[in-house]
Amino acid sequence: MVDDLRLDDAPLALATDLFDGRTAIVSGGGSGIGKAVAWALARLGARVAICGRNAERLEAVEVAFDARGWPVLTHICDIRDEAAIGRLLDAVTAGFGQPDVLVNNAGGQFAQGAAHIAPKGWRAVIETNLTGSWLMMQAVARRWIDAGRGGVIVNVTAANSRGMPGIAHSAAARAGVENVTRTAAVEWAPHGIRINCLAPGLVDSGGLSVYPEAARAAFARANPQHATGDPWDMAQIIAFLACDATRFLTGSTITADGGAALWGDLWTIERPAYFSDSFQKAQIHVA
Numbered sequence: 001m002v003d004d005l006r007l008d009d010a011p012l013a014l015a016t017d018l019f020d021g022r023t024a025i026v027s028g029g030g031s032g033i034g035k036a037v038a039w040a041l042a043r044l045g046a047r048v049a050i051c052g053r054n055a056e057r058l059e060a061v062e063v064a065f066d067a068r069g070w071p072v073l074t075h076i077c078d079i080r081d082e083a084a085i086g087r088l089l090d091a092v093t094a095g096f097g098q099p100d101v102l103v104n105n106a107g108g109q110f111a112q113g114a115a116h117i118a119p120k121g122w123r124a125v126i127e128t129n130l131t132g133s134w135l136m137m138q139a140v141a142r143r144w145i146d147a148g149r150g151g152v153i154v155n156v157t158a159a160n161s162r163g164m165p166g167i168a169h170s171a172a173a174r175a176g177v178e179n180v181t182r183t184a185a186v187e188w189a190p191h192g193i194r195i196n197c198l199a200p201g202l203v204d205s206g207g208l209s210v211y212p213e214a215a216r217a218a219f220a221r222a223n224p225q226h227a228t229g230d231p232w233d234m235a236q237i238i239a240f241l242a243c244d245a246t247r248f249l250t251g252s253t254i255t256a257d258g259g260a261a262l263w264g265d266l267w268t269i270e271r272p273a274y275f276s277d278s279f280q281k282a283q284i285h286v287a
Contacts, residue, residue, distance in 0.1 A: 024103065042068075050074055108128055130172075196241045199255045
């Protein structure tokens with residue numbers, strides 16, 4: 001769980017008026033990294049709209065924001081549904097005006113070996129993580145282009161520079177988001193639209209509980225820092241990518257993984273059998 005009081009007290013590296021007068025949409029803003037992003041942007045002066053499919057989580061964030069006097073709008077939205085996205089953008093525009101920032105954070109996955117992923121499971125992960133992110137990007141960009149104004153999109157993916165055993169569906173989706181980010185960044189740059197990605201490594205956001213215990217025990221040893229990331233770490237990077245300090249940065253992916261891509265395991269679940277000592281000894285014996 002991402003604790004409200006911790007988010008209140010976490011140090012800010014950016015000026016507290018950085019997003020004054022700006023409106024940001026955060027998908028998946030009811031929990032985990034999305035909640036931390038919403039909190040950070042609100043503390044930095046933004047009007048924040050959060051969307052997701054879990055009404056209870058969204059309501060809890062709304063109550064917390066109201067108690068702090070922060071402007072907030074919550075909206076139930078399935079990002080795989082174009083009509084639902086349209087209703088979200090209509091609600092945000094009516095309540096806060098045109099959005100200035102979109103943080104595409106909503107997503108989900110489950111651990112399973114590539115040989116065993118059913119077509120239904122594959123489609124579910126691709127639809128949420130790739131198609132949903134694309135539909136959100138396209139919908140907000142169309143409105144910005146029609147209005148003759150620019151904006152900023154930050155897509156949250158995952159560190160995926162190497163193979164990711166156990167989550168092939170998610171790896172494919174996240175890589176797709178990174179490439180469409182680069183492509184759209186080129187096409188939409190003349191309209192003043194910037195798009196970048198944050199690719200987190202292992203972040204202790206509450207979602208890690210779905211993975212096997214053996215994998216969770218290895219998470220902190222999977223990078224040279226011997227640590228898991230914190231949602232607040234990711235939130236501050238996202239705020240930086242969304243602010244004017246990065247006006248000359250577009251089409252890029254920032255990887256925040258404690259150095260795992262340089263040394264260690266990007267992912268610690270369901271390693272192929274050839275990693276095990278018993279398998280290697282058997283191969284030596286056969287040879």
